[in-house]
């Protein structure tokens with residue numbers, strides 16, 4: 001069923017017709033050591049399920065809640081966010097419409113194999129794995145027009161206008177959430193205008209990742225989207241309301257020393273916020289960039305739409321000086337989003353560690369040794 005590409009990876013050109021399969025092909029069977037790369041059981045201690053924050057509360061209530069969620073979970077769900085259910089349904093319906101197209105149509109908008117980002121294809125991180133994901137993706141950077149035209153030459157407008165309206169809603173919402181996060185780090189409104197990562201935010205090209213996870217006859221032997229952190233400042237995810245799939249790796253501070261995978265329960269109308277690598281950097285390591293993955297279901301397909309909020313391309317993101325402890329110094333250097341993404345393409349989950357700076361105290365010791 002699969003041909004092999006030059007890299008030895010099964011080629012996407014032979015896209016799976018998921019429905020025709022009653023068994024998972026070898027190309028999609030993940031060896032247990034990769035599947036269980038972190039301890040797996042989905043035990044969710046009721047005392048520590050991920051925070052759900054209602055954004056209709058006053059900022060004075062929200063700021064500590066958001067800060068605590070970012071420090072302990074690196075993720076939270078938001079309700080009362082003001083994005084109408086109608087828009088969430090619309091974007092989900094258009095995403096469904098895209099992935100329901102015959103494979104040959106979808107492949108007309110295939111992501112350019114030589115390093116392209118936009119278009120149809122497996123999630124970019126799939127290149128780090130020898131096995132394929134049980135999913136399909138579609139990445140939109142900026143406008144979806146060019147690719148949508150390839151999919152529906154005569155009727156691409158509905159898709160584009162839904163994605164545009166959704167991106168606009170997400171841009172406003174991400175600004176609100178990021179301000180709450182920065183306030184929780186002790187920054188004032190004025191500090192945020194001066195040093196915050198949102199300067200020029202209106203000009204930032206929106207990045208949307210549409211994900212489709214078909215039903216799978218052997219869900220325990222395959223992977224929808226393998227564990228990763230997002231590179232963004234934050235990611236806002238809308239997931240289908242009836243099917244679970246998104247899981248976070250959570251380190252429960254209190255009793256359990258081992259991290260556990262925790263399901264993110266779909267809540268009608270709620271959105272999931274993930275802290276991304278760049279916010280971890282800004283917060284000098286205080287906010288947790290959350291490792292997450294998507295598993296698949298035997299009976300139900302699932303859709304998710306992720307909005308990646310990042311800074312302007314030329315803007316260097318580094319630990320905010322005001323919150324850096326002078327005794328320890330910054331934990332990371334300043335870096336632009338494009339530079340970070342290019343490192344991430346090479347190093348995947350090792351990217352943050354690769355740029356982490358030694359502690360200032362240790363640096364001084366080392367310098368003394370050299371002298």
Ligand SMILES: C=C1C[C@]23C[C@@]1(O)CC[C@H]2[C@@]12CCC[C@@](C)(C(=O)O1)[C@H]2[C@@H]3C(=O)O
Pocket residue numbers: 117123124125126139207209228229230231232308341344
């Ligand atoms: C802005 C981006 C974040 C992303 C890489 C990208 O250039 C466009 C796609 C994004 C995505 C979506 C699925 C998961 C992810 C890890 C991937 O493979 O592609 C993220 C990337 C990321 O956050 O690093």
Ligand SMILES: O=C(O)CCC(=O)C(=O)O
Pocket residue numbers: 209211225230237239245246292293294303304306
């Ligand atoms: O499908 C999901 O819920 C997760 C999607 C995701 O992590 C991503 O697109 O980066």
Ligand SMILES: [Fe+2]
Pocket residue numbers: 228229230235292306
């Ligand atoms: Fe993600």
